Amino acid sequence: MTTTTTPVAFRGRLLAVLLTGQFMANVDTAIVNVAAPSIAAELAATGGQLALVVSGYLVAYAVLVVTGARLGAAHGHRRVFCGGLALFTLASLACGLATGPVTLIAVRFAQGAGAGLMVPQVLSGIQLHFTGPHRMRALGWYAIALSGGAVTGQVLGGLLVSANLFGLSWRPIFLINVVLGVPLLAAARLVLPRDDGRGDRPVTAAPVVALSVSVLLLIVPLVLGRDQHWPLWTWLCLAASVPAFVGFLRVDRRAPAPLIAPEVFRDPLVRNGLLAHGLTTMTYFSLLFVLALYLQQGLRTGPVYSGLAMVSWVVAFGVGGKLPVRFLPRRRAVTGCLVLATGYVAVWVYLLAGGRAGLPLSGLLTIGGLGLGISASALVGTMTSALPDRYAADLSGLITTNAQLTGALGIAVAGTAYLALPVPPATAFTLVLIGFTVLALLGATAATRTTRALP
Structure with a gap:
């Protein structure tokens, strides 16, 4: 895929293919968490093996994202997207057919590698084929695919395991990727612009x-x-x-042939944008994890309820990400971070007032989702517009890796803090949310620097 003026009628199909791949990859970052007990029981997996089944995907995904972005620039974004999708689909089939924990661990790493090759081409494709307001709208949908994929993974995992389709227990959580992946691969080969063979130097x-x-x-x-x-x-x-x-x-x-061009790190818009995006994204992935612990272990709710609790967040995230470009054009990112912080404050004040769960909690989560949607689309839009299109691969790999690493760091720190605090679950959750508020405000500070650097 090279920089072109993509016809309006073609953009919808192009974006649908790219974002479906992104959505599938994000679903699989979360879907195994809900199915882990069933996998452990059927395959007699140890605790360490089960941890590798869950985390092996994330490890391979995070390791290969930057390399995948550069491979796309060197060998063609269409070619690498299709290759990554094919690997992801085949590995998903192998996951669904696995008969032992070692096999499942190995193919989960392969599945993560496929995602690591496929996903960077999504943001590169948006940067290369969408400009101006079209790019901002596309980034709004991109944000929905990111946020919605993780929550859908939790809900879908719970539904599929509970349904026990055809007596297959946990296996449909992987086999569904085959049902989606095969037609998506065919569509990608038809829709994605052909590579012209004039790529960057080999990696x-x-x-x-x-x-x-x-x-x-x-x-x-x-x-x-x-x-x-x-x-x-x-x-x-x-x-x-x-x-x-x-x-x-x-x-x-x-x-x-550097994986990341030095010019990318020198740009203050990109540096501050990555910091603000990393801090705010860290709170989101941490919230997904800690909220599930709070609801399922602290309040004894089921996994499906836990996943559904974040649906209001995702809906609000989508609304925030698709606000018109003219909405606070120079202050969108800062405003989004401040709204995100306000959302966290609203939830912990609700908990301090004696609230625990239910519709009020879901309603308050919409505030945070709205703020993150506004900030994420604005920050990614600013970073992808800061440099010429020849840096599309560098930015795509950096933004995705930044989100993966900060998300993993946030889960580790927030999860450990929540479990280690010798206080009731609601109090522990409140203290973690106060930490999220601080991170969102730090994100607003970085976003302010990004705004000041705008031309």
């Missing part, structure tokens, strides 16, 4: 290895540390990740 091995090691040192302890009670190796890996990332930047700078 070299050194920066790929350096980045993979850096991400693994950070992501593996974050996704496994809490369940293993933070043994020494997790802290050593986290400490080593900092010099590893510094080493990656040096290796990448010297490579003949």
Whole structure:
């Protein structure tokens, strides 16, 4: 896919294909959480094996996103999107047919690798084929695919496992990807613009290895540390990740074909945008996790109810992400972060007043969803407009990886804090929400710097 003036009639089909792939990938970041007990019972998986089934997807996904973006620029976005989707679909089939925990772990890594190749092409495609108001509207739908996918994964996982379709227990949570993936692959081959063969220089091995090691040192302890009670190796890996990332930047700078162009990091719009986007996205993924703990363990509700509790957030997120471009054109990101903080304040005030769950909680969650929708679309729009289209792959990989890593960090910190606090569940949830409020306000500060850097 190269920069073109895409006909209006074609944009809808192009966006539908891209976002369906994004949506499927995001569903699978959450859908296994609900099915984990059933998987453990049927496959006799140990706690460590079950943790790898859940986290293996995220690890492979996070490791390959930046590389996937660069591969798309080098070998064609259409080609890499279709290859990633094919791998994702085949791996999903293998997951659904797995007969043992080791096999399931292996194919979950393969499924995450497919997502890591496919997903970066989505944002690159939007940046290359949509401009002006069309791009902002497309980014609004992109935001819905991101947020809605994770919540849908929770709800759909609960529904499919509870339904026990054809006596298959947890297996339909993976097999449904085959039902969707095969026609989507056919549609992608028909709809996505053909690659013209004039891509970037080929990706070299050194920066790929350096980045993979850096991400693994950070992501593996974050996704496994809490369940293993933070043994020494997790802290050593986290400490080593900092010099590893510094080493990656040096290796990448010297490579003949850098994974991330140095010009991207020099732009203040991008730097502050990534910070604000990371802080606010961190609170969302953490909220998904901690709210599920609060509702299911603290209030003894079921997994389906837990997933449905966030539906109002996703609806509001979609509304916020699709507000007209003329709405606060220079203050959208800051306003969104402040509305997000207000939403968190409203929920913890409700809890302090004695509220626990039900419609009032869902109603208050809409405030946060609206704020995150406004800020996310504005920040991504600002970052993708800050640099020429030739940096589309760099920005796509960075924005997605930023969200994955900050989300994993937030889940690790907030989840550990919630479980470790020696207080009632409602009080622990309130304290975590106060932390989310602080992060949202810090995001507003970074977003203010982004606004000041606008031309």
